[in-house]
Amino acid sequence: EKESKLTYLQRAEKVKNVTGRRLLELMEAKKSNLAVAADVTTKAQLLELAEAVGPEICMLKTHADIIADWDEGTGPALAEIAKRHQFLLFEDRKFADIGSTVHHQVSGGLHSISKWAHVINAHSMPGPGIISGLKKAVAETDSEMAKSLGLLLLAEMSSEGNLATALPGYTQKTIEMAEAEKEFVFGFISTGRVAGDDFVYLTPGVKKSAGGDGLGQQYNTPEKVIGEKESDVIIVGRGVYQADNPAKEAKAYREAGWRAYETRVSG
Numbered sequence: 159e160k161e162s163k164l165t166y167l168q169r170a171e172k173v174k175n176v177t178g179r180r181l182l183e184l185m186e187a188k189k190s191n192l193a194v195a196a197d198v199t200t201k202a203q204l205l206e207l208a209e210a211v212g213p214e215i216c217m218l219k220t221h222a223d224i225i226a227d228w229d230e231g232t233g234p235a236l237a238e239i240a241k242r243h244q245f246l247l248f249e250d251r252k253f254a255d256i257g258s259t260v261h262h263q264v265s266g267g268l269h270s271i272s273k274w275a276h277v278i279n280a281h282s283m284p285g286p287g288i289i290s291g292l293k294k295a296v297a298e299t300d301s302e303m304a305k306s307l308g309l310l311l312l313a314e315m316s317s318e319g320n321l322a323t324a325l326p327g328y329t330q331k332t333i334e335m336a337e338a339e340k341e342f343v344f345g346f347i348s349t350g351r352v353a354g355d356d357f358v359y360l361t362p363g364v365k366k367s368a369g370g371d372g373l374g375q376q377y378n379t380p381e382k383v384i385g386e387k388e389s390d391v392i393i394v395g396r397g398v399y400q401a402d403n404p405a406k407e408a409k410a411y412r413e414a415g416w417r418a419y420e421t422r423v424s425g
């Protein structure tokens with residue numbers, strides 16, 4: 159209870175992964191705990207959205223594999239925008255295979271994720287080998303960027319009936335896998351704070367009002383996610399990019415998320 163009152167900056171000191179620390183520091187500097195999920199489908203839309211919401215966000219969450227015209231210039235173009243506006247790139251690839259396969263998936267293929275992303279994520283379902291495989295790719299790289307890659311594990315999902323939440327012990331086992339690899343794993347995708355202050359919690363399924371999308375997504379408000387459930391980062395997709403003015407909407411979500419955080423740490 160007492161520990162959850164720590165500020166993002168105080169928490170940064172406890173996090174071992176360099177990218178996790180950097181995320182918490184830039185959140186405090188930008189007064190933003192907002193990640194925007196850029197689920198658009200062309201390169202032009204992706205770069206335009208990144209540019210528009212850049213000043214408001216701590217992170218841009220991408221799905222490179224839904225971009226119809228992704229090419230080798232897309233990652234570097236995103237990276238340039240991220241550097242200029244000071245946010246991190248999180249490729250939500252949700253690796254889910256054996257170590258040997260994810261080792262190729264993170265560094266190769268069309269998307270070369272480890273060349274431009276700061277943060278990646280993985281299911282814990284395959285067991286610890288998935289972390290070893292991703293770590294091997296990081297160890298073998300000659301790119302400075304990939305060396306500091308940070309990993310998030312899916313401790314819970316936001317969708318109705320998801321097994322991570324339904325199966326007893328799943329979330330706890332996932333936390334144990336993360337505890338064993340703290341130099342690399344700096345946090346979780348979860349509905350709220352599920353472990354200690356030395357991890358960062360990121361929560362998708364966030365909108366101004368609670369509800370669903372008819373396809374299993376379940377929404378909570380920024381106040382509930384940050385204030386009550388004690389998550390750290392709200393991830394907002396359609397709530398922002400489907401708005402008439404995404405930049406203005408991102409600002410509103412940033413302010414709501416930050417108010418909820420300030421209330422939490424001062425309360």
Ligand code: 5IU
Nearest residue numbers: 195315316317347362363375394395396
């Ligand atoms: N996402 C979820 N729930 C999860 C995980 C990822 O919604 O448990 I792991 C992704 C899917 C989408 C974004 O890219 O987060 C949420 O988008 P909307 O805010 O548009 O629902």
